[in-house]
Amino acid sequence: MNRSIVLMLLVAAVVQPALAQPAPVEPGPAGPDPKPAAASPDDLSKAADAASELAGVPAAAPGPKASSDDIDLSSLGLDPSANAFDDKLNIYGYLDLAYKAQHWFRPPLIQQQDERGFSTGNINLYLAKNASPKARLLVEVQFSFLPNGAPNADGSFASTNVIDPANDNIATRWGSIVIQRAYLEYDLAEHLTLRAGHWLTPYGIWNTDHGSPVILPTSRPYIIDQELFPQHQTGFELFGSHTASNFKLNYHATMSNGRGDTEAQLDLDKKLAFGGRLELETPWGVKAGASYYRGRYTGLPAAPGAAPPTFREEAYGGDAQFDHAGLHLQSELSVRVRHYGTAEAAAIATSEPTSSADPSDFGFYVLAGYRFDMLWNVMPFGYYQYYRAADHALYETINSQTAGLNFRPSGGMVFKLQGTRGRVGDGGGLLAGILIYQFAAQAAWVF
Numbered sequence: 229m230n231r232s233i234v235l236m237l238l239v240a241a242v243v244q245p246a247l248a249q250p251a252p253v254e255p256g257p258a259g260p261d262p263k264p265a266a267a268s269p270d271d272l273s274k275a276a277d278a279a280s281e282l283a284g285v286p287a288a289a290p291g292p293k294a295s296s297d298d299i300d301l302s303s304l305g306l307d308p309s310a311n312a313f314d315d316k317l318n319i320y321g322y323l324d325l326a327y328k329a330q331h332w333f334r335p336p337l338i339q340q341q342d343e344r345g346f347s348t349g350n351i352n353l354y355l356a357k358n359a360s361p362k363a364r365l366l367v368e369v370q371f372s373f374l375p376n377g378a379p380n381a382d383g384s385f386a387s388t389n390v391i392d393p394a395n396d397n398i399a400t401r402w403g404s405i406v407i408q409r410a411y412l413e414y415d416l417a418e419h420l421t422l423r424a425g426h427w428l429t430p431y432g433i434w435n436t437d438h439g440s441p442v443i444l445p446t447s448r449p450y451i452i453d454q455e456l457f458p459q460h461q462t463g464f465e466l467f468g469s470h471t472a473s474n475f476k477l478n479y480h481a482t483m484s485n486g487r488g489d490t491e492a493q494l495d496l497d498k499k500l501a502f503g504g505r506l507e508l509e510t511p512w513g514v515k516a517g518a519s520y521y522r523g524r525y526t527g528l529p530a531a532p533g534a535a536p537p538t539f540r541e542e543a544y545g546g547d548a549q550f551d552h553a554g555l556h557l558q559s560e561l562s563v564r565v566r567h568y569g570t571a572e573a574a575a576i577a578t579s580e581p582t583s584s585a586d587p588s589d590f591g592f593y594v595l596a597g598y599r600f601d602m603l604w605n606v607m608p609f610g611y612y613q614y615y616r617a618a619d620h621a622l623y624e625t626i627n628s629q630t631a632g633l634n635f636r637p638s639g640g641m642v643f644k645l646q647g648t649r650g651r652v653g654d655g656g657g658l659l660a661g662i663l664i665y666q667f668a669a670q671a672a673w674v675f
Contacts, residue, residue: 486523
């Protein structure tokens with residue numbers, strides 16, 4: 229009896245501490261942070277651009293060797309001794325909604341016009357995939373409601389209203405797809421990658437960071453919209469970077485069909501275009517770059533048998549950026565010179581006696597802002613831009629001043645408010661002397 233009591237006491241002494249341990253708690257949803265952390269300046273850029281994110285995906289460690297008793301994986305096209313990599317199809321994108329109220333008038337006649345309303349500007353979808361540890365593919369398409377509502381040359385507006393027989397003959401409007409990028413990248417060496425396909429021209433700052441979530445104002449500068457450099461090219465691009473002593477040198481060299489109405493699928497003049505870019509990143513937050521492009525533009529003929537419009541062009545650009553704590557400074561300058569043949573130059577001299585035989589476009593912008601860690605990481609910013617057109621049919625010069633607020637409550641969401649005053653120069657052109665006042669608001673999301 230005494231032995232049984234002693235044995236029971238020993239068992240209780242061993243079991244009691246184990247029973248006293250609390251049961252594991254299932255992890256629940258994390259509560260809100262007392263103060264959300266400020267979004268990194270790179271968050272939106274990485275989220276909005278699938279290519280930059282996938283380019284940094286490292287290959288996984290080598291997988292385990294297959295057992296001799298396992299199925300022959302090599303017969304299925306799988307090599308268990310090879311490095312594994314993420315070959316899933318990645319889908320990203322962004323969209324934005326904007327509201328604009330614009331008023332313009334021309335003193336002293338006080339001709340006035342008002343425009344206001346909402347618009348869905350960009351619905352961009354990225355499809356990205358690693359084809360191998362050294363090869364990547366990217367497609368970026370933009371869904372658009374155009375051409376519905378677009379102005380025609382005769383002053384009317386395009387309509388895409390059609391009857392849908394598959395939906396009870398209800399009237400509907402069709403839209404379009406704009407292919408922004410479609411290319412394959414292959415790492416030739418540690419510091420050199422080949423890109424082949426349809427890609428954004430590597431120049432300046434704004435053209436490659438073109439998504440509305442990464443742009444501080446609601447719209448891009450005149451020099452970008454007027455394409456002093458071509459926005460896209462089709463062909464080959466060699467690029468890479470090299471780092472030494474905390475300095476990083478980025479370099480690009482391009483060869484393409486050049487600019488033209490069919491450059492993505494056909495080179496009408498059969499003459500290649502060439503370009504390049506160098507960019508230096510310093511440890512002090514300063515980045516500076518220089519870009520160059522040279523090619524021939526050839527458009528479609530206006531009528532059967534007519535000579536197509538064509539000219540040789542050169543573009544030069546410089547840009548600089550500085551980031552320190554919340555301070556952000558950014559500027560770009562671009563020049564494009566058009567070189568016409570003898571016949572084209574004579575025609576220009578006849579229609580515009582004051583124009584040069586080799587007219588040039590010129591423009592620049594300067595932007596400054598400061599990001600605070602309060603009020604949704606608000607950034608007040610100021611923005612000045614100037615543009616001088618080679619073709620004076622509509623205007624000769626235009627400049628504007630913008631002040632605004634950029635809110636970034638999270639890495640994938642941004643809200644913008646801004647006011648702009650613009651003036652068209654008093655030189656030649658139908659729009660000479662016009663003053664423009666605009667209020668704009670925009671919300672952009674990454675998904």
